[in-house]
Amino acid sequence: MNPSPEAIAVATILIVVIAAYALFGGADFGGGIWDLLAGSAERGAAPRELIDESITPVWEANHVWLVFILVLTWTAFPPAFAAIMTALFVPLSVSALGIVLRGAGFAFRHTAHRLQIQQLTGATFAAASLITPYFMGTVVGAITTGQVPVHPAGNVLAAWTSPTAILTGFLFVAACAYISAIYLVLEARQRGHENLVRYFSVRATAAGVLTGALAGGTFAELSNSAPYVFHRLTGIALPLVAVSIAAGIAVLGMLWLRWHHVLFLRATAAIAVAAVVFGWGLAQYPYLFPTSVSLVAGSAPTPSLDAEFVVAGLAVLLVAPGFAVLYFLQQRRMLTAAESDADLRLAAQLALPLPGQPAAASASAENRMTTALVLVMLAIRAVRDVFSPPGHQRRR
Amino acid sequence: MGTVAHVLAVNPVPARSQMGSSLGFHIILACFGVAFAAVTMTAEWIGIRRGDAAALLLARRWSKVMAVLVAVGAVSGTVLSYEMGLLWPGLMGRFGSAIGVPFSLEGIFFFLEAIFVGVYLYGWQRLPPWLHWWSGMPIVVAGILGAVSVVAANSWMNTPAGYALSDGKITSVDPVSVFFNDSTPYETAHMVLAAYMVTGFLVAGVYAVGLLRGRRDRYHRLGFAIPFTIAGIAAPLQVMMGDIIARYIAHSQPVKFAAMEYVPTTGRDIPEWLGGLLINGHVYFGASVPAFDSILVGFNPHTVVIGWDSVPPDQRPPLPILIHLSFDLMVGLGFFLFALAAWQGWWWWFHRRLLLTPWFLVPSALGGVAAVTAMEAGWVVTEVGRQPWIVYRVLLVGDAVTPSGGVPVTLGVILVLYAILTAVSIGIPMIMSRRWRRGAAAEEEAEQVPYGPPPAGASLAGSPAPPAAPRAPSGGPEAG
Numbered sequence: 001m002n003p004s005p006e007a008i009a010v011a012t013i014l015i016v017v018i019a020a021y022a023l024f025g026g027a028d029f030g031g032g033i034w035d036l037l038a039g040s041a042e043r044g045a046a047p048r049e050l051i052d053e054s055i056t057p058v059w060e061a062n063h064v065w066l067v068f069i070l071v072l073t074w075t076a077f078p079p080a081f082a083a084i085m086t087a088l089f090v091p092l093s094v095s096a097l098g099i100v101l102r103g104a105g106f107a108f109r110h111t112a113h114r115l116q117i118q119q120l121t122g123a124t125f126a127a128a129s130l131i132t133p134y135f136m137g138t139v140v141g142a143i144t145t146g147q148v149p150v151h152p153a154g155n156v157l158a159a160w161t162s163p164t165a166i167l168t169g170f171l172f173v174a175a176c177a178y179i180s181a182i183y184l185v186l187e188a189r190q191r192g193h194e195n196l197v198r199y200f201s202v203r204a205t206a207a208g209v210l211t212g213a214l215a216g217g218t219f220a221e222l223s224n225s226a227p228y229v230f231h232r233l234t235g236i237a238l239p240l241v242a243v244s245i246a247a248g249i250a251v252l253g254m255l256w257l258r259w260h261h262v263l264f265l266r267a268t269a270a271i272a273v274a275a276v277v278f279g280w281g282l283a284q285y286p287y288l289f290p291t292s293v294s295l296v297a298g299s300a301p302t303p304s305l306d307a308e309f310v311v312a313g314l315a316v317l318l319v320a321p322g323f324a325v326l327y328f329l330q331q332r333r334m335l336t337a338a339e340s341d342a343d344l345r346l347a348a349q350l351a352l353p354l355p356g357q358p359a360a361a362s363a364s365a366e367n368r369m370t371t372a373l374v375l376v377m378l379a380i381r382a383v384r385d386v387f388s389p390p391g392h393q394r395r396r
Numbered sequence: 397m398g399t400v401a402h403v404l405a406v407n408p409v410p411a412r413s414q415m416g417s418s419l420g421f422h423i424i425l426a427c428f429g430v431a432f433a434a435v436t437m438t439a440e441w442i443g444i445r446r447g448d449a450a451a452l453l454l455a456r457r458w459s460k461v462m463a464v465l466v467a468v469g470a471v472s473g474t475v476l477s478y479e480m481g482l483l484w485p486g487l488m489g490r491f492g493s494a495i496g497v498p499f500s501l502e503g504i505f506f507f508l509e510a511i512f513v514g515v516y517l518y519g520w521q522r523l524p525p526w527l528h529w530w531s532g533m534p535i536v537v538a539g540i541l542g543a544v545s546v547v548a549a550n551s552w553m554n555t556p557a558g559y560a561l562s563d564g565k566i567t568s569v570d571p572v573s574v575f576f577n578d579s580t581p582y583e584t585a586h587m588v589l590a591a592y593m594v595t596g597f598l599v600a601g602v603y604a605v606g607l608l609r610g611r612r613d614r615y616h617r618l619g620f621a622i623p624f625t626i627a628g629i630a631a632p633l634q635v636m637m638g639d640i641i642a643r644y645i646a647h648s649q650p651v652k653f654a655a656m657e658y659v660p661t662t663g664r665d666i667p668e669w670l671g672g673l674l675i676n677g678h679v680y681f682g683a684s685v686p687a688f689d690s691i692l693v694g695f696n697p698h699t700v701v702i703g704w705d706s707v708p709p710d711q712r713p714p715l716p717i718l719i720h721l722s723f724d725l726m727v728g729l730g731f732f733l734f735a736l737a738a739w740q741g742w743w744w745w746f747h748r749r750l751l752l753t754p755w756f757l758v759p760s761a762l763g764g765v766a767a768v769t770a771m772e773a774g775w776v777v778t779e780v781g782r783q784p785w786i787v788y789r790v791l792l793v794g795d796a797v798t799p800s801g802g803v804p805v806t807l808g809v810i811l812v813l814y815a816i817l818t819a820v821s822i823g824i825p826m827i828m829s830r831r832w833r834r835g836a837a838a839e840e841e842a843e844q845v846p847y848g849p850p851p852a853g854a855s856l857a858g859s860p861a862p863p864a865a866p867r868a869p870s871g872g873p874e875a876g
Contacts, residue, residue: 057518060510070477075496082489085481089800096478103471300493307571311500322511335518
């Protein structure tokens with residue numbers, strides 16, 4: 001029995017969302033990793049400031065892709081979701097913990113004043129950026145090798161501590177660092193910081209080479225730990241693997257030649273990562289867990305899949321333009337955290353006597369308050385009208 | 397107490413505790429996610445419209461606080477998504493395809509909220525004033541719709557609808573009926589109003605303290621009046637909503653209602669208990685109003701109210717004392733907040749100025765804590781009251797819980813971590829406000845630099861154009 005077209009479509013959407021999280025959320029994790037590796041407060045100040053500027057306005061929006069992955073999986077493939085969450089309880093719990101620490105550390109760092117506190121919160125953010133993708137990688141590794149049982153009785157240690165899972169964890173970390181370093185090269189270029197362009201070019205190259213090596217290692221390991229996936233990766237999914245390798249080499253070439261074209265470099269690096277994600281998805285087909293749970297066995301009823309389709313459509317209609325605005329403003333550097341002088345100007349203005357006519361102002365405040373009260377009364381009537389008939393009539 | 401021992405002996409207790417503490421923590425921050433943008437934008441609107449420096453300064457500072465609270469709320473909300481699967485695989489595996497529908501929609505609204513929070517919070521400096529104001533509007537709308545979606549999922553657990561089972565497996569789903577189940581309009585309206593009350597009364601409470609300490613300038617008066625008005629509008633609606641919902645629960649979830657109101661046996665002329673401990677079938681230390689519960693349910697003393705004897709003991713919620721006292725606490729605090737709002741409204745109606753006596757300000761300063769307590773008590777009522785079911789009359793909590801043994805460990809970690817996060821989430825706005833009062837230029841400047849050494853060395857050493865330098869001279873809202 002072949003999977004229904006709806007199931008294939010929603011699985012494809014899921015893979016696209018995972019790729020998006022890898023590219024956007026992954027880059028933010030990578031930023032945290034480079035923050036961790038930036039050295040002492042003196043030496044690391046410049047790269048850290050660049051990382052901070054490029055992550056701050058966008059990281060929350062990038063983070064939502066993860067929530068989408070979770071929700072999409074449990075709605076469209078409930079049995080698989082339940083099995084993953086049970087068997088991989090430990091790595092998933094640790095990654096959830098990492099997400100909390102990371103977000104909180106990042107938010108609190110901006111308000112911390114003393115250097116020690118800034119370092120503590122910053123270190124929390126940076127360390128969590130390292131831990132979270134590693135454990136997410138082990139989860140993907142465990143799923144790929146088919147070591148997640150269909151009905152797990154509890155945590156399955158062997159699934160996420162296999163060599164493949166561990167290698168995948170390292171691969172995730174390296175890929176995050178790689179994609180982030182590429183973006184940061186471009187951020188530095190746009191801001192005209194030549195030192196930082198060099199700084200992140202070197203790191204992007206190193207991370208790129210490391211990512212390639214780890215990908216090769218994982219690939220070799222798959223030949224005995226996940227024969228089905230390996231077979232498909234060297235068969236039908238081979239073109240995607242080849243595209244990824246070619247794009248990866250092209251990026252290294254562009255960095256070597258210092259050809260920092262904003263669109264080309266970013267797109268090529270993104271293709272290198274996305275092609276691997278798509279290749280993985282294609283290699284798993286038609287299984288959710290190779291080779292124990294297929295799409296046919298693990299899918300939700302068709303109306304739920306259709307609902308996810310509608311949600312995806314809404315996302316394209318509503319969320320895509322939102323992201324376009326956000327990234328446009330961020331690229332144009334319209335979004336800044338620095339606003340303290342404006343605050344001080346306002347505060348200073350407060351000390352002066354207010355211009356204008358205070359009497360008129362208070363009269364309009366009266367009007368507004370009266371309007372508010374009238375609106376409240378109307379709202380009370382409206383709510384009563386809507387809700388009271390069943391309340392009055394239903395009896396027991 | 398037999399009931400406590402019974403509850404502790406049941407397997408899902410660590411998982412329930414973890415879910416409860418995660419939800420109890422997140423819900424406060426979620427309130428700010430839903431309602432704080434509206435409060436801030438009201439201040440900004442007044443500021444731009446009238447060129448009011450105090451209102452603008454309030455809006456800017458509130459948005460700084462919002463940046464912290466929304467960030468922590470975003471990650472603690474993600475933890476809840478994880479926990480749905482980590483703690484309740486039996487629920488998600490069986491009913492994920494139904495309960496996932498409202499959650500998927502919520503994903504869209506969460507996206508929109510996160511995107512425009514990025515624009516609004518960091519666009520103060522360089523967006524034109526009104527464009528900046530409008531960039532906050534999607535946060536308000538998405539906040540409300542997101543809350544509606546998530547609470548619709550919770551309503552579905554109370555009144556499941558829109559699915560068909562065969563052999564315990566879902567074979568068909570009607571997404572629209574799942575989303576608009578019977579409880580959805582009641583629960584969602586209740587929660588959105590609660591979010592506005594919690595946010596409004598908490599923020600107003602901060603400025604009530606400032607006013608009490610003698611800081612009676614326009615900045616503090618506005619800082620009190622704006623959030624208090626918003627919460628004060630929500631308060632009477634909430635009291636009315638609560639009355640309607642209680643009547644609805646008496647019909648839709650009679651066993652929960654019986655625990656809320658101490659109704660052991662089905663009958664007429666049921667008394668309304670205020671407070672009181674139920675021990676061995678007797679209520680001690682409580683005040684009762686004869687037949688009043690029947691009147692509240694059906695506007696008639698002879699209305700029959702269903703008691704918990706209508707179901708076998710193993711299908712009754714544990715800890716009726718907790719449920720009843722939580723319910724009474726919520727109702728009592730709701731009336732307290734309503735009274736505060738009515739007091740201020742009365743004064744304004746006749747005197748056209750703010751009431752700022754200590755008699756009013758002291759309880760107002762505590763209004764935020766009261767609102768949070770009422771909301772948490774309400775969640776205790778609805779969640780504990782549904783026990784032992786996770787999906788009412790369909791799936792038992794014990795059949796949904798994870799078989800993994802690690803829950804007590806993660807529970808411990810969550811408790812410690814959230815205790816720290818709570819302290820920091822309260823502490824940071826306090827530190828910020830102290831800093832703002834001092835108002836030293838250097839201090840505010842240093843705030844912007846992520847863990848740099850002292851400000852002088854923090855800008856990009858050796859680079860030609862430090863990023864903070866090219867500040868747009870115009871375009872700030874203060875120009876309007």
